[in-house]
Amino acid sequence: MSSQEKEPPESASPSSASSTVATRVEEANRKLESTAQASVNWGVRHERQIQEFEAELASALSNSRAVHNLLVEALGSIELNRQRVDRALLQHIPHIYRELNGSMVSLSSLQDRLPELRSHVRTIRAAYDSGRNKAQVLTSELEWKRMPVQDKIWRVAFARGEKEGVPVRRRDVWLTRMVLVVLALLLCWQLASALDGAYRAYRHRLVWGDKLIS
Numbered sequence: 001m002s003s004q005e006k007e008p009p010e011s012a013s014p015s016s017a018s019s020t021v022a023t024r025v026e027e028a029n030r031k032l033e034s035t036a037q038a039s040v041n042w043g044v045r046h047e048r049q050i051q052e053f054e055a056e057l058a059s060a061l062s063n064s065r066a067v068h069n070l071l072v073e074a075l076g077s078i079e080l081n082r083q084r085v086d087r088a089l090l091q092h093i094p095h096i097y098r099e100l101n102g103s104m105v106s107l108s109s110l111q112d113r114l115p116e117l118r119s120h121v122r123t124i125r126a127a128y129d130s131g132r133n134k135a136q137v138l139t140s141e142l143e144w145k146r147m148p149v150q151d152k153i154w155r156v157a158f159a160r161g162e163k164e165g166v167p168v169r170r171r172d173v174w175l176t177r178m179v180l181v182v183l184a185l186l187l188c189w190q191l192a193s194a195l196d197g198a199y200r201a202y203r204h205r206l207v208w209g210d211k212l213i214s
Contacts, residue, residue: 153180 110117144152156176
């Protein structure tokens with residue numbers, strides 16, 4: 001080291017030093033104020049953004065909760081349907097298969113018995129037709145027996161046989177018609193005789209009583 005000590009610099013005047021310090025303090029205050037104002041503006045701006053973000057976040061959370069509820073309901077419905085499908089696969093479908101197999105067996109047995117059943121049906125139909133025809137015949141005979149005699153004669157004379165409800169033989173029909181024709185001829189002959197007598201009486205101016213006595 002040098003044995004000679006350095007001499008201190010000359011000190012500035014007090015007035016210039018104080019003014020410099022005041023100027024620096026004012027500049028520092030202005031910078032601090034501007035920095036604080038910028039910080040406040042930044043905070044206000046970001047606070048608004050944070051509020052908007054919070055509102056959007058609350059809306060998104062609400063929508064997400066609604067979507068979550070819908071997903072929970074959908075999953076519950078899917079699970080319920082899955083349980084139903086599993087139950088159907090385990091219980092109903094085997095039962096349906098068993099019923100189908102039983103039905104196929106029954107159909108096969110019925111197919112084997114079908115000719116026999118057809119024969120029975122034909123027999124029953126023939127018996128039914130025969131019984132119905134007999135019932136119709138018995139009904140016609142009963143109506144014929146309950147019919148008055150004059151109606152019977154009239155129907156026998158002017159009917160065409162059993163098709164019109166006249167259960168008599170064709171020979172009896174012709175015999176009845178011949179008898180009726182003979183009676184009609186006799187009646188016409190008597191009527192003609194009476195008319196002829198009346199005409200003669202009128203011509204000869206005879207009284208009816210005298211004419212009949214003579």
